Amino acid sequence: MGLLNASQLALRAATCCLRHFSTSKSWLSTKASLVGDRNILLMGPPGAGKTTVGRIVAHRLGLPAVDIDDDVLETTWRMPVAAKLAAVGGERFLEEEGQALCNFSTSGCVVSLTGSNPLHAAAMQHVKESGLVVYLDVDSEDIMQRLARMHVNRIVGQEAGASMRDILRYRRQFYEKWLDVRVLCGRGDTQEDIAEKVLKAVDRYLNHAAETYVSTRSDSVEPSNQKTHFSDVVVEGLATDGGLYVPKNGFPNIDAPEWLRLVDMSYPERALVLLEKCIHPLDISALDLRTMIFKAYGSTFSSEAVAPVKHLIHNQYVQELFHGPTASFKDLALQLMPQLFAHCLPPMCNYLILVATSGDTGSAVLSGFSRLSGTDRHRTGVLVFFPEEGVSEIQKLQMTSFREGNARAASVLSDFDFCQRAIKRMFGESGLTGHLAVEYGTVLSTANSINWARLLPQVVYHSSAYLDLCRDGVINFGEPVDVCIPTGNFGNAMSAVYAKQMGVPIRRVICASNHNHVVTDFITTGEYDLRGRPLVPSHSPAIDILKSSNLERFIYYVSHGDGRLVKELFTSLDARQHFRVPEPLLGRVQQEALAGWCSEDDCLAAVQSVHARTGYVMDTHTAVAKVVADRLQDGSCPVVLCSTAHYGKFAPAVFKALRIQNVPEDPVEQLKTLASTASRPETHRDMMTRLEEGGRRGHSVCQAEYDVLVEEVESMIQDCFLKVT
Numbered sequence: 107m108g109l110l111n112a113s114q115l116a117l118r119a120a121t122c123c124l125r126h127f128s129t130s131k132s133w134l135s136t137k138a139s140l141v142g143d144r145n146i147l148l149m150g151p152p153g154a155g156k157t158t159v160g161r162i163v164a165h166r167l168g169l170p171a172v173d174i175d176d177d178v179l180e181t182t183w184r185m186p187v188a189a190k191l192a193a194v195g196g197e198r199f200l201e202e203e204g205q206a207l208c209n210f211s212t213s214g215c216v217v218s219l220t221g222s223n224p225l226h227a228a229a230m231q232h233v234k235e236s237g238l239v240v241y242l243d244v245d246s247e248d249i250m251q252r253l254a255r256m257h258v259n260r261i262v263g264q265e266a267g268a269s270m271r272d273i274l275r276y277r278r279q280f281y282e283k284w285l286d287v288r289v290l291c292g293r294g295d296t297q298e299d300i301a302e303k304v305l306k307a308v309d310r311y312l313n314h315a316a317e318t319y320v321s322t323r324s325d326s327v328e329p330s331n332q333k334t335h336f337s338d339v340v341v342e343g344l345a346t347d348g349g350l351y352v353p354k355n356g357f358p359n360i361d362a363p364e365w366l367r368l369v370d371m372s373y374p375e376r377a378l379v380l381l382e383k384c385i386h387p388l389d390i391s392a393l394d395l396r397t398m399i400f401k402a403y404g405s406t407f408s409s410e411a412v413a414p415v416k417h418l419i420h421n422q423y424v425q426e427l428f429h430g431p432t433a434s435f436k437d438l439a440l441q442l443m444p445q446l447f448a449h450c451l452p453p454m455c456n457y458l459i460l461v462a463t464s465g466d467t468g469s470a471v472l473s474g475f476s477r478l479s480g481t482d483r484h485r486t487g488v489l490v491f492f493p494e495e496g497v498s499e500i501q502k503l504q505m506t507s508f509r510e511g512n513a514r515a516a517s518v519l520s521d522f523d524f525c526q527r528a529i530k531r532m533f534g535e536s537g538l539t540g541h542l543a544v545e546y547g548t549v550l551s552t553a554n555s556i557n558w559a560r561l562l563p564q565v566v567y568h569s570s571a572y573l574d575l576c577r578d579g580v581i582n583f584g585e586p587v588d589v590c591i592p593t594g595n596f597g598n599a600m601s602a603v604y605a606k607q608m609g610v611p612i613r614r615v616i617c618a619s620n621h622n623h624v625v626t627d628f629i630t631t632g633e634y635d636l637r638g639r640p641l642v643p644s645h646s647p648a649i650d651i652l653k654s655s656n657l658e659r660f661i662y663y664v665s666h667g668d669g670r671l672v673k674e675l676f677t678s679l680d681a682r683q684h685f686r687v688p689e690p691l692l693g694r695v696q697q698e699a700l701a702g703w704c705s706e707d708d709c710l711a712a713v714q715s716v717h718a719r720t721g722y723v724m725d726t727h728t729a730v731a732k733v734v735a736d737r738l739q740d741g742s743c744p745v746v747l748c749s750t751a752h753y754g755k756f757a758p759a760v761f762k763a764l765r766i767q768n769v770p771e772d773p774v775e776q777l778k779t780l781a782s783t784a785s786r787p788e789t790h791r792d793m794m795t796r797l798e799e800g801g802r803r804g805h806s807v808c809q810a811e812y813d814v815l816v817e818e819v820e821s822m823i824q825d826c827f828l829k830v831t
């Protein structure tokens with residue numbers, strides 16, 4: 107965690123960049139006040155209720171209402187809109203409608219657009235400049251019923267014989283292109299309900315300043331005036347007081363009718379709607395967010411469902427979080443995070459992210475950043491250092507397949523701690539950071555698991571698991587489920603707690619540990635105690651943990667934002683390796699979470715017995731969750747086991763569990779052997795391909811000397827940033 111303090115030092119040292127830092131996007135986009143001369147523009151499909159909602163909103167705000175159909179088109183054309191469409195046909199209609207809108211100007215009104223206005227780009231560009239576009243995202247079934255009731259039978263596109271459902275689906279992309287804010291309507295919402303939501307959405311848009319972030323160690327008695335926005339939080343990572351950033355007002359709560367709208371949506375669509383609610387549109391516009399989300403989840407996951415939920419046994423389900431390019435759940439965050447990060451960076455500087463890893467983070471970070479394109483790619487790079495002898499063969503091959511471009515891995519002839527210390531030292535050396543800034547305009551940064559942009563995307567898959575169970579008829583919305591999570595740094599578990607805060611009916615978050623069970627002990631006793639506790643290697647190395655960094659967010663959450671207490675506890679942890687939470691707080695902890703731990707023998711036995719009974723092969727982390735869920739669930743509701751890695755990623759342990767003799771030497775052959783044993787889940791093709799590539803290429807190996815690592819950093823910067831610009 108000292109790392110990020112150091113990165114802030116680096117930022118400060120980079121004086122050439124600091125000048126530009128003060129003009130970061132969050133400052134630039136400070137809104138001109140909407141009230142006054144700007145319009146509120148209601149957009150949505152035919153039958154969404156734009157006219158009526160517009161009237162109600164106008165009345166409530168004391169503004170004039172303008173209806174494009176009635177007040178502009180019909181007066182211009184001197185005939186009903188339907189007659190015009192019948193007379194000139196769809197194509198000509200759109201053009202004339204667009205022209206009319208281009209010639210129309212107003213200010214300080216509530217304007218109800220027509221359903222087809224958004225299909226005309228020039229016209230929309232023109233009106234969008236005059237105000238805020240609010241998209242009434244109404245359920246298609248509601249629309250069709252309403253249109254049938256209103257006997258509407260003339261809509262652009264219908265004359266070509268397309269069904270109403272197809273027209274509505276086709277239109278959606280245009281609405282999503284122009285919206286500033288979405289108003290997600292539940293099924294059966296009345297026009298008054300929708301108007302109410304419009305007012306709330308406009309209010310949120312205008313009130314950007316309310317969506318700030320605070321440090322988990324900030325003193326609420328002494329609220330600072332400084333506003334911290336999304337971009338700053340993402341770029342800074344760690345707060346200056348050593349705490350972690352959290353949204354000051356928690357997560358938005360979503361009501362049941364809105365959740366139900368998400369049931370039929372795809373993963374990227376769910377992600378878009380949910381993240382729009384968590385990131386203010388002035389921090390990242392809805393259109394930019396959409397582009398990023400579809401790039402992250404549109405086709406990079408081998409399962410179209412991205413994070414599918416499968417039935418395992420009895421009332422247990424597995425959510426497969428390993429279909430990303432590097433086969434661990436870290437891909438869910440790290441396919442999106444680099445794009446959020448690049449978007450938030452202040453202009454003008456190059457950024458090199460340094461990562462030390464001994465596990466799944468390395469390959470996931472490399473994959474995520476290597477997918478950046480355009481300017482982002484030209485100024486954002488990542489260099490991963492890993493211990494030559496300290497990662498599994500498969501992890502090494504995954505990382506070393508990245509040798510060129512803006513994402514590269516280098517191994518070090520030392521251990522993880524050496525890599526970590528070397529990076530920390532680089533951040534702290536103002537001579538070095540100043541040199542890199544002046545010489546190359548490059549700032550060093552990190553991307554570790556406490557960054558808000560890594561935690562936030564994870565809220566989506568916990569929500570998605572619940573929605574899948576609703577869609578598949580396992581539960582009705584509102585019925586509880588438990589989730590069981592193999593827990594290390596508590597990022598995954600914390601995002602489940604946040605999903606619950608957003609209104610997902612998760613009953614208990616069950617945290618599962620291996621024999622390094624400091625988190626489990628904390629949840630069961632209220633005492634976090636590192637004294638005399640060595641880290642003992644296990645078959646589930648990704649949860650071999652002593653300091654669980656995101657636990658700080660959990661304590662902040664259960665203490666209702668008591669920054670002073672959090673500061674006291676974590677200062678004590680640093681100084682005395684120990685803290686204990688007050689008794690009432692332990693009660694709150696246990697209301698949210700349960701915890702248990704699993705021995706090495708039990709873990710391997712679970713892999714074996716689940717395979718014997720169901721044909722499904724779990725990885726060792728999933729097995730830890732399975733053992734703990736068996737022990738702690740009370741059978742009264744379904745349990746979702748978070749499967750955080752594909753079994754192939756931890757092949758040697760899985761061979762041991764399945765008692766397979768004659769294990770092949772070559773990692774690719776190992777995967778093939780396991781694939782022929784497992785009837786489920788399917789082989790991980792991306793991982794296989796990467797391994798084959800990694801094996802062919804070889805990689806650069808650094809001597810265990812600080813200066814050698816610094817040279818590696820500098821040569822990467824020269825190669826990566828100077829060539830392309």
Ligand SMILES: *Cc1c(COP(=O)(O)O)cnc(C)c1O
Pocket residue numbers: 434435436466467555592593594595596597598599648649727750751
């Ligand atoms: C990183 C990782 C974990 C731990 O996740 P946290 O969010 O740190 O609790 C669990 N399993 C696998 C396979 C991982 O890679």
